[in-house]
């Protein structure tokens with residue numbers, strides 16, 4: 001957490017700063033609002049400790065107003081006030097400051113206020129963070145266990161990870177799990193979907209812009225790199241990234257700093273990179289569609305997630321988990337799942353992998369009747385592969401019968417003529433006709 005102290009009294013600065021450091025948070029100190037603005041422009045501050053009475057009487061209040069209008073994701077503000085300025089402090093709270101503390105602040109009171117303000121700002125900036133209980137990883141196949149093993153060993157390091165696998169296998173889920181098992185878990189998890197950003201917006205999306213950088217830039221905007229500061233940046237679908245974007249990202253990774261559009265000077269960013277793709281990225285590298293230098297930078301640790309059909313042991317637990325989850329979501333009671341349902345899901349191909357199985361579970365819950373899930377409610381029928389195909393000899397017989405019936409009909413059921421046409425011995429043809437049970441209604445055979 002980054003805390004900015006804005007106070008013109010040196011001894012107060014020192015006391016506050018020490019308390020922050022003791023809690024292993026990062027303090028920044030400003031004596032004036034101008035200095036404070038310089039810091040706010042460069043750093044992504046979480047909590048601002050603001051003395052209401054600075055040089056000018058209402059300076060603190062004006063400043064409070066300003067950060068709310070000029071900044072993207074402004075910090076949570078805790079007002080620090082002396083006896084004489086209580087009224088102003090109350091006014092500040094009315095303007096949106098989160099809390100107020102009287103000088104001299106007690107360590108406990110201040111620590112508590114900062115913690116609370118941080119929790120609150122995390123909640124306001126909710127989309128930047130993920131909760132630990134949001135995404136359980138279900139399955140106990142050896143293949144998934146191996147993936148989880150790599151997750152466990154790589155998570156605590158800051159090493160880049162490249163996750164590959166078909167669509168819907170859980171690449172994003174694994175990326176989140178790496179983040180949640182890292183020392184950055186209280187920090188943000190920011191997704192860059194490389195395929196979804198229009199080419200002309202790439203720069204402002206990734207690196208942000210300053211107020212006034214162009215006509216519509218009414219307030220400063222932070223880019224994804226900056227939002228991910230102190231946390232993890234998830235570069236999704238990197239196989240769909242243009243070469244131009246690739247070189248911009250590479251530069252930011254090499255320099256560990258970025259520049260906002262229209263900005264003067266660079267901003268240091270501390271991010272951990274996880275990338276993902278369902279494309280054959282090695283092939284793309286060879287074909288010159290993906291920069292080799294960026295590939296090497298991303299592919300420090302590789303995690304490949306196999307498709308669901310290659311880890312069938314995970315199908316049943318995943319289905320049960322999602323049936324349970326959707327039952328709760330939809331307020332349904334599912335007490336029984338027909339055994340054919342399990343046979344069916346184990347035999348499916350699941351080209352869309354877990355996402356498709358999850359959708360199927362949702363549908364099954366929606367169509368469940370009398371607390372039960374069955375295939376007929378879904379308009380499905382279980383056919384084992386054996387049932388689907390039958391045996392080879394049966395299929396061959398069926399073909400022969402069909403074929404000979406047509407050939408005979410074409411020859412007006414004349415066996416000699418048919419045998420001649422098929423270049424076949426007449427005796428053999430006759431035997432076949434009998435063994436296949438073909439009815440010769442009205443043989444015109446004269447001999």
Ligand SMILES: Nc1ncnc2c1ncn2[C@@H]1O[C@H](COP(=O)(O)OP(=O)(O)OP(=O)(O)O)[C@@H](O)[C@H]1O
Pocket residue numbers: 135136137138139165166167168169170171172173174278318354355358
């Ligand atoms: N092991 C798992 N346990 C529970 N849910 C899972 C598991 N794996 C994937 N899912 C769920 O399946 C869905 C698809 O997963 P995810 O989005 O992570 O896949 P992806 O590989 O990123 O897919 P895409 O390539 O299409 O982006 C998500 O809803 C995710 O929560």
Ligand SMILES: [Mg+2]
Pocket residue numbers: 171172236
């Ligand atoms: Mg994904």
